[in-house]
Amino acid sequence: MAHPIEHAKSSARLFGGRAEDYQAIHDWFDDSKSYVADFRHRALRHHAEGIFLAQRIFGQSITNSENREVPVRYIGEQHVREDLGRIPSFQDWIAELPIRPWMYGQKLVAYRKL
Numbered sequence: 001m002a003h004p005i006e007h008a009k010s011s012a013r014l015f016g017g018r019a020e021d022y023q024a025i026h027d028w029f030d031d032s033k034s035y036v037a038d039f040r041h042r043a044l045r046h047h048a049e050g051i052f053l054a055q056r057i058f059g060q061s062i063t064n065s066e067n068r069e070v071p072v073r074y075i076g077e078q079h080v081r082e083d084l085g086r087i088p089s090f091q092d093w094i095a096e097l098p099i100r101p102w103m104y105g106q107k108l109v110a111y112r113k114l
Contacts, residue, residue: 004030007079014078017064022075025058029079043093046083050090051076 004026011022029050032041045053054076061069080087 007082010082011070011075011078012064015064015070015074016066016068017070021062021064021070025054025062025072025075026079028054028057029076042083046080047088047090047093051080051087 004023005019007026007029008019008022011017011026012019015022029045030041032044035041036044044050051073055072058072060073061071062075063069077087
């Protein structure tokens with residue numbers, strides 16, 4: 001899915017209520033587009049740890065407009081699965097990140113030269 005509004009509509013179909021009930025959570029998952037304007041933005045929140053972070057931010061559950069309690073984790077899992085087809089770990093994302101010398105920090109770079 002390309003936009004948080006579409007994720008929110010999907011949540012309403014899955015869990016009941018209105019799309020507006022879920023919009024803030026889906027906006028949060030895709031907020032990283034504000035500083036990485038392509039699909040790589042997903043590396044910041046589209047993984048298992050990101051789902052549990054959403055739960056810490058938004059609470060264990062929300063109550064939708066039909067007065068139904070919906071676990072935030074289920075909403076996050078829905079969002080990530082719709083975008084990626086599965087729920088990766090953070091390790092899955094960083095395993096694809098090449099290691100560069102600056103990542104070691106100044107002291108480690110200096111020691112490596114000895």
